[in-house]
Amino acid sequence: MEPEDKLVARWLDPLVTNLGDIAEVFIETRRRTVIEWRDGQAGEPRVSFEAGTSARLKRSGREKLAFVSGADELAIREAIRGLQASAAGAPSPARTSTARPEGAPDPTAERWVRRFPGILQRHAPRHRLRWTLEDVSRRVVPSGLPAAAWVRRLFSLEGTFVAASRRGDETRGFSFHAPEADSTADELKQALTSAAAPRERPAPFGSASADVLLSSGTAAILFHEILSHALEADAEESPLSRLTAARLSVSDLEVRDDPTRLDLFGGYESDDEGSRPRPVKLLDAGRLAGKLLDRAHGGPRGSTGHGRRAGPGDAPLPRGSNTVVSAGGATTEEMTRRLGNGLWIDEIESGTVELSSGTFRLRYPRARRVRRGRFADEVGAGLLAGEILPALEAIEPMIGHEVRSCRSLAWCSRAGQVVAVGGAAPDVIVRRLSVRDR
């Protein structure tokens, strides 16, 4: 049985002795269903039901966290006890664990299992795809603040499929991540149709500096790496950390981190410290605008609701959520013409950033060469690289008018902690990036 929030808060209160101390209990239950789909056949189903509880105390530069499996009263008491042997007044475990029943059939999972064969048969009949449906429920009880709870249901389909192309069959990667909703099936079908479109034989690109048009929402991945990470409150080595309100890019560019966008993969109703999240402008009219704050770094301004954890066993860190770029006014044709000569990229597999050197990398599986504003030959897998400040300076002052969700942006790892992230962006042109084949 779960104790009342007020009771848990009372258990925490003796730990808080100084102004600015942070103490909280974090409880998570997670239900995950995974099925491997191979050519329309379901296999190796995996189901997990997990619960974990942690208690945290942060005082100045010192932090303690205690984690135990389970999410009942016993687990909460034990986590609080584990915080500090000297926790005067902290309760000792006295009752036995009683787990809540969770085994009721999940109609959503069953519905998807029935739908998949039809969807896959039509759009990608030969495939090796892993489908995951994950229900995450989190509850945070902070000392001195209201408790918060939220639930997310996340849908992922990723793997490979065989597509017919003009050069014969080819194996292509596929990655689709979205919050589970009524529109997910239609969006998935659209993504599969687009991924299975016929393609030309790719030509090598070589190694050169090139202008790049990031299409289909992929600019969100670039800005996730170079702005969201660089503006996390604890990113002291970031090249942006001491540039308050500096103009870094074109005035047409506005980028924000928006956890309140629940239609994107990284959204949430409360962060993992119990703070209500709010959108944070990272770049406002090209100027550096804000930072992503958790409670420890919030100071008098307070947290922006970006204190996030991978799970109950981890301490929260200031992290990004959904990177959203505001629309401009240009059509796709205008953007392609403006690009002139360069690369058009509508799929990015992964990205990394190293803040100390200010460098970033994005890996793409394929691209399309653009010559004199027109699509030319296909280009194979490659790597984009650049430095944060020069890349922001090199953004073209013409932004696409249609903002698209980037459904391949899903999981972000930092210091071994993996959190859900998402993004949406219009078409964006970046000049003079370093490009090479992979």
Place this chain on the structure above:
Amino acid sequence: MSGDRAQDLPALLERRAPGAWELYRKRAETREADVTAQSRSDLWRREEGWAARWWAGGLRFACGSDRTKLAQAIERASDLPAREEPVPRLPSVEAVQPESGAPVDPPPDVFGRLAQLVAEKSRGEAVLASLALRRGRTVEEIRNSAGLSARVESGRLDGVARAVGRRASRGCEARTVFRWDSEPDLDAVASRLADGATFPLAPHGLSFPRGSLLLDPSVAAALLAAISPLFWTHPMPRWVKRSEFASRALTIVDDASADAPLDGEGTRTQRVVVVNEGALVARLHDLRSAASAGEPPTGHGVRPSYRTPPRAGPRRLFIETAQGVSPLELLKRVARGVFARAVTAPVFTDLERDRYEIEFTGVAVLAGRAMEPIAGARVSGRLSELLQRVAAVATDRQFFPIPDPIGAPTLLIERVNFE
């Protein structure tokens, strides 16, 4: 898992899959200290996890954070579709180690000492930015329908450290993972961090296009980890010629006998020579891959977590160094080349297409002497050619958690094109 409390789970599984089930329980306690110059986090974790696999019209897997949750997950997984798959022969040994019950001590407080060493070795150009050290004890218990009853206890002390190098306005970060099986080896970690954080700030790149390549043990281990799927995947990529997999200087072994007597499925641990003097002679098997290949299991069913089913993989993979020479001797053999000290990006391999790419920072070597640091270089090409060009191995083998222990010495590779 012994005792009355667990009796109902075997009964539940036996009803679902008579004679074809496995039950796993893991208990772990860890103490971790994440330290920077300004802050310190102490984390204590006590985790319990249960998992079950059973074959009933196909393989199914369920896990939970307690017995009740596992039972519920089993019910749910039983309702989902599964492909037909034959039941492998399950092991039936009895090997129950007594539990030590010893408390887990906090990891040693070595931030200050390591920071000092990093500063000394980098001549003040690099600082230790963070150190996360974790000490833990794990008890794993496995039962199955064939009568297996096993309990294995293991301990570890591992960590990750990060240093930042600065020279004028330029900065660079180096990160190293390590695992200490005995006393903390701060000197090796500090050297690796200092070099990794300062070499990329060198004013010059490489000035010659071709030569020999000396791989530091950490770089060689990263390469070995990247190619290790070749030792358990099936089918083998077409470019692999078993008898000429690598040069005769390379012998690769997996032997986790010192770590645990059984693997994650209850099969006895054994020493397996995977590559013998360049010839690929064996494959690492778990129960399922052994059954499908018609071969005996080799004790390589690994469970990175109770959340995932066991799979074939290396447990303690290393390059044999019995025929090795000293690292200094290898250095002397290099007429012109590079000593790759640290990778600057994850080693990339495309095993299907026989491709690899290593980006690294290091030191130029001329006439057997280390010269100046080079900011960065890259080697790429056919993996098959790279493996054939391994000319010699040294005796300075070190193990790195990637994430299982991977051991490699300094390697000398000849006739390499640099980019």
